[in-house]
Amino acid sequence: MARQMNIQCPNCRNPITAVVESVIDVTSDPQAKARFLGGRLNAVTCPNCGTPVNIATPILYHDGSKELLLVYVPMETPLPKQQQEKVIGELMKELTSKLPKEAMKGYLFNPKQALTLQGMMDTILQADGVTPEMMNEQRDRVRLIETFMSTPADLLESVVQQNDAKVDAQFLQTMSLMAQRMVQENRPDLAEQVLAVQERVATYSSFGQTLLEENRQQEEIVREVATELQALGNGATRADFIELALRYGADANRLQALVGLARPAFDYQFFTEFTTRVGSAPADQRDYMESVREQLVQLTQLVDQQQQMVVQEAAQLLQQLVNSPDVDAAVEENMPYLDDTFMAVLSANIQEAQRTGNIQMSARLKQVYDRVVAALRDNMQPELRFINDLLSMPEDQARKALAEQAADFGPVLVEMMDAVQEILSSRGEGELLEKLATLRQDAVQALQ
Ligand SMILES: [Zn+2]
Known part of the structure; x- marks a missing residue:
């Protein structure tokens, strides 16, 4: 339920094509909730000057499991009441056209209007059992994190000690979540800063110790x-x-x-x-x-x-990738979760689809599989990618390629081979292990 929109950067006037989501249906897109609550929905960064831009757009939020239907029309576009109702009506049409008939209940005819985005988020959190006190505590935590982050390094110890009672499990967890979100927002540099401060806060506080x-x-x-x-x-x-x-x-x-x-x-x-x-x-x-x-x-x-x-989460993620209109983007977004468990679930699903003769599903799953493998390969360290390629070649060809290219990688190649050897032996991959042993000997020789 996303569409593209052309906007202008408020800072440098550069035109930006942004993906805008106005209808959030948690049932059909469970991750949209986290995106929205994390402030990542309808937020782009100007590719030209790096200014973060929040796009003001009406939002209809629906969580069927909680019978929660909220709507927000931004103040930035003051609309006469009649026109506001028209906007809401269109969003409702978009939502209900995708809902199954049995999901149509009374509450769907009466969306609760939120005056601010924050108010909408608070209502959603309250429906999750998060009380206003808990939200205030969380805001205090975020403020204290900001204080720690902006404290000069030599003063941090004493500032942490002054706030010792406030540093508890939830506080440190909030820092971890903050770092996680920064990684998702492609700011690993900021995430590292948060984690470095977190480590020092843990060292200086009674709880952390x-x-x-x-x-x-x-x-x-x-x-x-x-x-x-x-x-x-x-x-x-x-x-x-x-x-x-x-x-x-x-x-x-x-x-x-x-x-x-x-x-x-x-x-x-x-x-x-x-x-x-x-x-x-x-x-x-x-x-x-x-x-x-x-x-x-x-x-x-x-x-x-x-x-x-863990398996259920992997299965859910797979479902999401299969249903995604843009598999590449979805794979990219979920890279950290594409682990061994995910691959095992994916392979099992392909086999099952083949067994039951579901050709369409099997083709779609294979497509996802190819994208995931390609993306994992792109993300690999060059040495690891090289070893991976060698292992998938016939042995004589692999030895030839190794003799030619080993020097480009240097001794780190052998170290990486040892790491791969450990992984393969933990999986009981005997045949590949033998091949790897031969290649390792070749590599050591070639590097002498
Ligand atoms: Zn700009």
């Missing part, structure tokens, strides 16, 4: 558990894992690290064996063993739920 210490301890525990798992080796039996868990039993952090690192070991058979162990143990130990078993059950469920959520 406690958090850093907790993280350090947790990391140490994960390292220790990982070492013990490694010591068990590939021949580890379920009985070994039961032993380890019983030894960790009193330490919930250690159990959590164990399940997180070796989820596949905690399968149905593991828990059956565990139950048998409990049954044959001396009576005075059973309660303790039973409680460890119960903790492990809960931890595996937790890990699985997290995994499922």
